[in-house]
Amino acid sequence: MEMIQAALGWLPMWLQVLMMIVLKIVVILIPLMLSVAYLTYAERKVIGYIQVRIGPNRVGPIGLLQPIADAVKLIFKEIIVPAGSDKLLFLLAPILAMAPALAAWAVVPFQPGMVLADVNAGLLYILALTSMGVYGIIIAGWASNSKYAFIGAIRSAAQVVSYEIAMGFALVGVLVAAGSLNLGQIVLAQSGSILHWFWLPLLPLMVVYFISGVAETNRAPFDLAEGESEIVAGFHVEYSGTPFAVFFLAEYANMILIATLSAVLFLGGWLSPFQGIPGLAEGALGAPSMLWLFIKVAFFLFLFLWFRATFPRYRYDQVMRLGWKVFIPITIVWLLVVAGMVVGELPPWFA
Amino acid sequence: MRPENYQAVSHPPSHEYEVFFGPNHPGIEGNYALKVRLHGDEVTAARADGGYLHRGFEKLMEGRLWIQNIALVPRICVPDPVPMEVCYSLAIEALGGLEVPERAQWIRVMQLELSRIAAHLFTFGGNAATTGMYTPMFWGIADRDLILDLFEELSGGRVYHIYNIPGGVRRDLPEGYLKRVSDTLDYIESRLPDYDNLMFTNQVFVRRATGVGIMTQEQALDWGVTGPNLRATGLPFDVRRDDPYLIYDQLEFDVPVEEAGDAWARTLVRRAELKQSLRILRQVVARLPEIDGPIRAPIPNPLAWNLPLGDVYTRVESSKGELAYYVVSNGGDKPWRVHVRGPSAMHAVQVLEHLVTGARIEDVAQIMFSLDACPPEVDR
Numbered sequence: 080m081e082m083i084q085a086a087l088g089w090l091p092m093w094l095q096v097l098m099m100i101v102l103k104i105v106v107i108l109i110p111l112m113l114s115v116a117y118l119t120y121a122e123r124k125v126i127g128y129i130q131v132r133i134g135p136n137r138v139g140p141i142g143l144l145q146p147i148a149d150a151v152k153l154i155f156k157e158i159i160v161p162a163g164s165d166k167l168l169f170l171l172a173p174i175l176a177m178a179p180a181l182a183a184w185a186v187v188p189f190q191p192g193m194v195l196a197d198v199n200a201g202l203l204y205i206l207a208l209t210s211m212g213v214y215g216i217i218i219a220g221w222a223s224n225s226k227y228a229f230i231g232a233i234r235s236a237a238q239v240v241s242y243e244i245a246m247g248f249a250l251v252g253v254l255v256a257a258g259s260l261n262l263g264q265i266v267l268a269q270s271g272s273i274l275h276w277f278w279l280p281l282l283p284l285m286v287v288y289f290i291s292g293v294a295e296t297n298r299a300p301f302d303l304a305e306g307e308s309e310i311v312a313g314f315h316v317e318y319s320g321t322p323f324a325v326f327f328l329a330e331y332a333n334m335i336l337i338a339t340l341s342a343v344l345f346l347g348g349w350l351s352p353f354q355g356i357p358g359l360a361e362g363a364l365g366a367p368s369m370l371w372l373f374i375k376v377a378f379f380l381f382l383f384l385w386f387r388a389t390f391p392r393y394r395y396d397q398v399m400r401l402g403w404k405v406f407i408p409i410t411i412v413w414l415l416v417v418a419g420m421v422v423g424e425l426p427p428w429f430a
Numbered sequence: 431m432r433p434e435n436y437q438a439v440s441h442p443p444s445h446e447y448e449v450f451f452g453p454n455h456p457g458i459e460g461n462y463a464l465k466v467r468l469h470g471d472e473v474t475a476a477r478a479d480g481g482y483l484h485r486g487f488e489k490l491m492e493g494r495l496w497i498q499n500i501a502l503v504p505r506i507c508v509p510d511p512v513p514m515e516v517c518y519s520l521a522i523e524a525l526g527g528l529e530v531p532e533r534a535q536w537i538r539v540m541q542l543e544l545s546r547i548a549a550h551l552f553t554f555g556g557n558a559a560t561t562g563m564y565t566p567m568f569w570g571i572a573d574r575d576l577i578l579d580l581f582e583e584l585s586g587g588r589v590y591h592i593y594n595i596p597g598g599v600r601r602d603l604p605e606g607y608l609k610r611v612s613d614t615l616d617y618i619e620s621r622l623p624d625y626d627n628l629m630f631t632n633q634v635f636v637r638r639a640t641g642v643g644i645m646t647q648e649q650a651l652d653w654g655v656t657g658p659n660l661r662a663t664g665l666p667f668d669v670r671r672d673d674p675y676l677i678y679d680q681l682e683f684d685v686p687v688e689e690a691g692d693a694w695a696r697t698l699v700r701r702a703e704l705k706q707s708l709r710i711l712r713q714v715v716a717r718l719p720e721i722d723g724p725i726r727a728p729i730p731n732p733l734a735w736n737l738p739l740g741d742v743y744t745r746v747e748s749s750k751g752e753l754a755y756y757v758v759s760n761g762g763d764k765p766w767r768v769h770v771r772g773p774s775a776m777h778a779v780q781v782l783e784h785l786v787t788g789a790r791i792e793d794v795a796q797i798m799f800s801l802d803a804c805p806p807e808v809d810r
Contacts, residue, residue: 130567230791299562300634306562308559308560388564390562390632391563391635393634394637394792394793395471395790
């Protein structure tokens with residue numbers, strides 16, 4: 080980092096700062112895009128093996144180039160804008176879906192000090208941006224001028240409204256427990272050992288947060304906005320080519336984001352699971368590292384894929400029921416419990 | 431459509447709108463279409479729109495020799511072809527007064543039950559897929575493939591066997607065939623707990639299916655619904671037990687019944703039937719080696735085979751319900767008229783329309799699959 084700064088030293092100061100920020104963005108976004116591409120590959124492989132299939136194995140060794148081939152195919156396809164659609168909104172919608180999924184990464188800490196923007200309102204920023212994504216879906220459904228897309232958009236809107244609340248309450252629980260909105264501070268508040276991580280005192284909140292996250296990303300079993308056996312592909316039924324690819328990217332980028340946030344908020348982010356264990360904690364195993372974060376993210380991402388392979392889609396009224404009648408009461412009650420634990424300085428977490 | 435030709439769809443002020451399900455739709459079985467009228471996401475009216483698979487089988491049969499039609503009938507219902515062959519053969523045997531040797535009867539029963547298992551595995555998967563759970567579908571297809579392997583070994587065909595011919599069956603069992611059947615049965619039985627875990631005890635699936643597409647027993651009887659759909663309303667009617675054909679009267683099996691009449695009850699009946707089919711097949715595998723004798727009754731030169739004047743109605747229990755052939759002969763070498771009572775025709779048109787009305791849009795596909803509608807059989 081210092082080397083790059085030194086190399087840029089001849090530039091005016093404002094340009095140096097700008098270049099550094101752009102460089103950091105690129106360093107975050109390119110691996111993210113690659114992860115998105117290979118998450119689709121992992122999804123097809125994992126679900127393939129669950130479903131006694133092999134999955135992609137034609138392009139490249141064991142199908143490793145399949146995501147590239149898919150991307151190239153989608154880029155070269157014609158962009159069909161349906162007659163009777165609102166062209167501006169139709170093309171704006173994928174961008175609106177994609178932008179928040181990428182922008183939210185600005186405050187995600189990968190390692191101590193490794194974060195694009197170390198802002199103190201990080202959690203609020205995340206909450207604001209993750210709820211933005213649904214506008215892309217609603218606008219896509221509206222602008223397509225298609226009944227299937229419109230039903231999908233309406234469903235998505237109703238679903239996000241009901242899950243946002245439970246998700247928000249779960250995040251408030253984290254805020255109360257950590258005493259900070261800064262994601263880096265939240266991770267540090269969990270240091271100690273694997274038992275100090277928030278998954279244990281906030282277990283119900285973690286479950287609710289992750290399931291709400293699945294609902295928020297419109298993934299199975301909450302993929303009502305797509306619901307292919309009834310509304311074919313829902314909100315993106317009219318999309319083709321690059322706009323469709325952007326929707327696809329947004330969905331997977333959102334999945335990775337939710338998995339990362341779950342890992343940061345509840346599984347101690349970059350902290351090592353061997354921390355605090357005598358004999359193991361001293362060596363490299365106990366050191367905090369980005370790798371630990373990636374392992375935790377991979378775990379949550381696997382859950383996403385596992386859900387998709389083994390759960391039927393919820394019916395619309397069941398989704399509503401689960402959101403309003405199950406999750407919100409659970410989170411409210413546990414919020415009180417957490418508050419009690421914090422006030423009572425319950426060891427080992429809040430002492 | 432060119433933009434200048436496009437005219438915006440005008441909707442009536444009632445806020446109702448029409449949505450097409452099919453003929454090319456991921457939630458529909460085969461080439462079949464449903465036009466549903468929606469209010470919000472509730473179906474207020476539905477029109478079944480079949481005919482995409484109409485190939486005119488009944489008329490085609492009138493132009494072919496008795497024996498040639500054997501190659502035609504399995505195509506009437508692709509997922510469950512054996513009952514078609516057997517039922518048509520039974521009709522010709524009844525007309526021509528042929529006595530089917532006992533060994534052939536046992537082999538036929540074995541084929542019928544294998545076909546039933548294959549069809550039910552297929553239906554489970556399709557049913558789960560309509561709710562967005564694709565894993566049982568792939569499992570079902572993979573396990574069904576083992577049965578198709580057995581069919582292939584015996585007849586050379588995986589889907590269209592053309593194995594049951596008037597008078598008996600075409601070939602005797604190959605060496606070690608029963609062992610392989612038995613192994614396949616063991617395997618499928620060992621897979622059932624997996625299906626239970628994934629699908630039949632999956633609370634999300636149970637809640638999706640419970641109370642969906644309810645049909646009362648009176649309605650089922652009025653509409654001529656048979657098979658698992660009728661048994662799911664509490665009436666234990668099964669042609670195999672109530673009007674035994676072949677050697678079903680020598681076999682022990684139960685007729686599973688459920689009371690609720692909804693999609694979940696229909697699924698449970700099929701699951702229980704799968705077990706009963708396994709039970710029947712075990713008995714057949716145990717008894718078949720003791721039964722010797724010819725596999726085919728001698729028939730006259732099939733190319734100049736005039737069946738006596740008369741008509742006959744034969745029925746068998748297919749995986750979808752009572753399958754029947756009404757065959758009329760005017761003494762010639764071709765049928766004068768063949769009528770196929772495809773069980774799906776009863777429950778996949780008007781009954782489907784009726785059950786779908788009032789349901790939510792999410793459940794439309796599930797209702798169709800839980801009825802086990804077979805579009806080629808509807809259209810014939």
